[in-house]
Each structure stands twice: as C-alpha cells, then as structure tokens.
Amino acid sequence: MTSGVTAARGFRAAAVEAGIKPGRTDLALLVSDWPCVASGVFTTNLAKASCVLVSAEHLRDGTARAVIVNAGCANAATGRQGMSDTRETAALTAEALGCAARDVLVSSTGVIGVNLPMDKIRAAIPRAVAGLSIEGGAAAAQAIMTTDTKPKEASRRFEINGITMTVGGMAKGAGMIAPALAPLHATMLAYFTTDAAIERPLLDAALLEAVGSTFNRITIDSDTSTNDTAVVLANGASGASVISSRGAAYDAFLGAFRAVSRDLALMMIRDGEGVRRVAEIVVKGARTTEDALRIGRTIADSPLVKTALHGGDPNWGRILAAAGRAGVYFDINTTDVHIGEVFVCENGAARVYDEALAHQAMLADPGRLTVDLHAGEVSESMWMCDLTKEYVDINAHYRT
C-alpha cells in the first residue's frame, strides 16, 4: 500500500543513486503508464532555473507522461549550458521511456550556479527507468530531499459516480521556502498524481486553487526559490468519465487535491530547516484577501515574531508591530490580538491577561496567533515557523 505519487492507478516511480549527492539516492523518476493531462505552476522568481523554463514549455500542450527530478544541483543561473543540459535530460528520459521529450518534465534542486553533472545523469537514467515500480513512490520521495529530514507523501481517496479515485502527492523543501507559485512562474517541489480524468483548463484551475490555498501560504524563511515547481498529472486510469465542467465531480476531486496539498505543505513547514515549532497566523476582519495575506505574511516572516515563537514568549507587541509595517492600511486602534485563546491586546492596547496562560498558548504546537482588524469580513491564514540557531547552523555552513 503506497501513500504518495504511486497511490493512484497507473503510476510508477523509481529512485537511483546518480552520484550527485554521494551515498544516497538523488535522482527520482515518476512515470504514468498512460498519457496524462498535466498542469504546472512555477516560481515567480525572475531568476528561474532552466528546468522551470523547460518544464513550463513542455506543459504548453497540456500533456505529460513523466517527471525526472535530481537533488544536489539546482541547475539555476547556469545560462545556455543549463538549458541544454535540461533538454538533454528530458530527451534521454523520453528515449528510455519511448515517449516524446515534450512529455517529460524536469526538476532540479540544490546549489545554485553549478552545472548538472551530465555524465552521472546520463548513466543513471536507464537504471531509473529499469527500476520503475508502484513501490518506488516512497523511494522517489526520499530521493528528492535536500535539507529535509523526512520524506513527504500524502494521498486521499474520493468517489465520483461510484468510482473510487485517488490523488497522491510527494513534496520536498525545507529552506528557501516562501512559495509564490503562479502559472509559469521555492525550492519546493510538489508532484501530484491522480487517476481521475479531467480537462486541462479545469486541472489548471484545480492546481491553482489547491496550491494557492496551501503551499502559497507557508513561509519558512521568506526566500522564494528559483526552482519552485508544483505539477499534477491526471492519467484517467480509474476509467471514470472526464471532468469537463465545475460541479460535484470537480468539487470531489478538488477536495481531495486540496487535502493532499495541505498535508504536504504542512509537512514541509514542520520539517523546515531548524524548525522546532509552527504556528498559524490568522488575520481576521480584513477588507480584502490581499490585505489579510500581506499582513499575515509580514508577521510570519518577522524575525522578531519567529524568535518569540521559538522562545515561547507571548510578545504580542512584535506581532502588532509587524502588522503595522506590512504596507496595508488599517486602524491600529480597532485591532485585537489573540495568542491561542488568550485575548492579549484589544483596540491596539494591552489587556490584563494571565501571563502564564499566554506563555502556554505560545508554546502550543501548532500555535495560533490571531490578529483581528475589525475592518471587513475577510479571514485568511498563513503558516509560519520559528527561527532557531539550527537554521543559522544549516545555512551559515560553507558550501563544500
């Protein structure tokens, strides 16, 4: 029983040691037995890696069969050589699988500014193809890890007209995580598979809705990567009829898709570099979703709020100060702050509250920090994590 990208019918995966990251698997391959309707969203960072550019190009026809992912080298800021290496990777994979190069998507994650070791990739691709299996899903989720400490897999079953279908997924990412995914636009990588059948425009919409409400609402370190990618492959292997309009069938699919995406996004922030504790930032009473998310994101990325979360310090002044610098106008004199259930700040000023209870609420994991602007009806959440000495250790280490 697999719970990741091979949980849906008709998908196989494999992981091999290509030798990019010595002593561990570092190349993953995911393949559908049938052609898939496919959709992808990519980083909005201007410094897009070559794999992002090539994968977006390959998705233009709305179909794909396979995804090949290497860890240890981002193949970003590598110029023409990078583009050429990515195209060769896709072509070699396609050749080994017997499909078109444009049906292969490529992802890379690792150090920026280093070329792919193509000799290693060339040698590894046939081994990956030979190793494809349903059981390979879990191995693939391992192989795409960088500073992750755990593989991230999730799946959900759903039913349409009596036919049970599955959405499965895997993801990686622990640092440089503040996804801002848009059509052709961390390094978070997320791959979703489903045996549902769905038309491309609806798959695009579902991907944006699922990822927009989950991955785009987590931030580990505010640094949006050059390589962020979320891709979904729908192979229709369930035999169900094609979802071709919004309605109950689409909703059932989207519900499962969003649940898998949320599971993976929360696994990602939980496993963020050096993370000890996570919290949901709820911004209530905003006038617009954009206002709420901008304030939520500013709080979530504030080093002072992150260190307060780490210390279990209910220092709500830092929350209020971060909200106040978010670049969104609101009236501080009608703004409330809650730490968990403890009402600490009312109308922009301190309340009398039980400090021990507030400290306990700040130690809750996951925690919940609520800012109510009393300006409108919109409520949105962002997920944040604490800032720890381990984060500094992991990232201040000289690359070698």
Add this chain to the structure above:
Amino acid sequence: MTSGVTAARGFRAAAVEAGIKPGRTDLALLVSDWPCVASGVFTTNLAKASCVLVSAEHLRDGTARAVIVNAGCANAATGRQGMSDTRETAALTAEALGCAARDVLVSSTGVIGVNLPMDKIRAAIPRAVAGLSIEGGAAAAQAIMTTDTKPKEASRRFEINGITMTVGGMAKGAGMIAPALAPLHATMLAYFTTDAAIERPLLDAALLEAVGSTFNRITIDSDTSTNDTAVVLANGASGASVISSRGAAYDAFLGAFRAVSRDLALMMIRDGEGVRRVAEIVVKGARTTEDALRIGRTIADSPLVKTALHGGDPNWGRILAAAGRAGVYFDINTTDVHIGEVFVCENGAARVYDEALAHQAMLADPGRLTVDLHAGEVSESMWMCDLTKEYVDINAHYRT
C-alpha cells in the same frame, strides 16, 4: 571635549537612574539653552507609540527646547493611558525647565504593551534637570541604550563665512531595526543638535536628506519599530546668520549633518543584535532609485544571504535569488554579481572564478556585494548585517 549631542554650543544633557532598567541609567535629557528650530521624522509603522504621536504634535510649530528619552519601556500599544503618560512626561519636564510642554519632545524604547512607570519618571525628572551639563552628552548616549553594546555618538565641524559650527548626534538601536522614517512617520532613536541657525523648511529638508540616505538604508532584521524617531534641534548659538535658502551654507550644513547621520547609522548596524559582520549591498544599473533600493533591501533582509555572510560563504546564487523575488522587473540574463572585487556571475550565469578569493571577499568586514542589472544609470546602497545564533539567543529569550 564631547563628540555627541553636546558638541554644538548651547546644548546640555544628563542621564539618571530612574529605576525602569535596574542598576543602570535609563532616562536621558537633552536641553538647549535657547529655543531651537526643530524637525523630526518618525516611524511609518501604523502601530505608532504614543511618544511618536505626541512628539510629532509638539513639532508642528517648528520649535523645541528639550528631548526626554527613557529606555526599558516603549510605551507603545498602551492606548489612552500611554498618551496621557507621555503628555505628563512632557509637562513635568517643561515645568522643571521653565518652558512650554509643546517644546519638549518625548521618546521611549523598550518592551511594547507595557505602561510607563510614571512614579519613577516623576521622581527622576527633577534629578535629570539638576544634572544637566555639557559633559552629560556621553552619559545620555549610554542611558538610551537597550540591547546596544556601545553608545553611539558622532559630530562634525563645518564652516560658513568664517564661523565654525558643529553638528552632533547620538543614536541607539540594535534590534527591530529597519528604519522607514518619514515626516510623521526604528526602535532606532537618533538625536541631532547644531549651533547653526536655519529656517524650519530647510531643516526639514536637511533631516530628510540626511536620514533618508543613511538610517533609511540600514536594516538589521527587517522589523520596522513602532517608536523610531530622528530629531534635530538647531539653536543658532554659533551666532551665524540664518540659513534661509539652498546654496553653499546649506550644503556645508547638510554635508556635516549627513556625515554625522552616516556615522551613527553605521555604528548602529555594526552594533546590531548578534552582528559579527556587515556588508554594503550595491545595486547598480537600475532604472530608478526605488527599484535599486527595493532589490537592495530584499537582498539585505534575506535570511539566506545573511547566513551566507555569517559563514563567509560566497553563495551568490542566494543573492541572485533574493534579487529575483524583490518584486521589481529586470532581466536576469543581463545581471552580474560581484563579491568584493571577485566577478562571480555574469549575465545571470556562473563565471569561472577563484573560490578561495571569493571566500576571502565574503569574509571582508565591511563586505561589499554588488548586483549590476545593466538596465539603467542608477546606483544605490543598502547596509546589511549577518544573521547569527546570538541574534536568536537575544530575541528568543522570554521577557521577564
């Protein structure tokens, strides 16, 4: 010989132990012997402390005589009580000095959401007034410190028509430092004094120019405070004629003012919480100043660039990635990156360079990281610092 706020003629200062921060001085008073033309700029944070609101109000008439500053309590998010406590602090100081309350400016720095201990303030004000002296400038610079490890004082002499004048200043701030000062708009506090005589509109312009090109271009932790304040008092005690238009005299004054402001701003980032190393981010070839500063600030606040600086890791991919997510459009394929004198990235792609030299350049203190967009003629600088475990230690500590 004093080098801070009492370096200019006609200014005296004092520091006393009010008991807000036990065992050290925590209340500073700065007074001019004559009425001053005065100007101030304040935090743009919506959550402005009561002292910011009251000081801005007191500056509306363009004059001031005194500034009283307490450490240990920010008196921010304290509602009506906070406003009333600030007004009482100004009134008591005015009474003891024999001037109008509106000629007293008030600043507070410390924990947010806690009321000023007014009994301690009331008892301390007369002692501060009694202790005023020219030598008190250095003591005042000590008393306003919070997590600063060193007092910050600077001064410059300049000459207009044969008369030598002085601009002096003091500042504090080590965390919650990303000044965004505007008219009525860290907790950085900076106080400038001069014995030059100058009309208010020109003093306003000089303050904006001096602070805008110095304090507004440093960032320690991206968190703009509720209490940031920069104030200048010009008492004309030099006897020189009043600067009433732009020209050579204004330029001489501005030159000295900017130099003092720059000295203090660089002292501040150097003494930032946990800071081991600082670097100048130079963004060249931008189309506009706003573009250059937005990219510079995004790089300067990037946790991954900050940790790379800490580790001496010439990880220029992080610099490029931070530039790419700044929200400013530029062509990554014409973008170059230099670490010190080492040219590491050309046209958005890795160059062949000497890794040992790049490592040395990344260890330079101050370092210099240059991004050249080749899009226009504008070049601007931001000053950043590294992110260390000490920063986490200082800020994750539970308030007690």
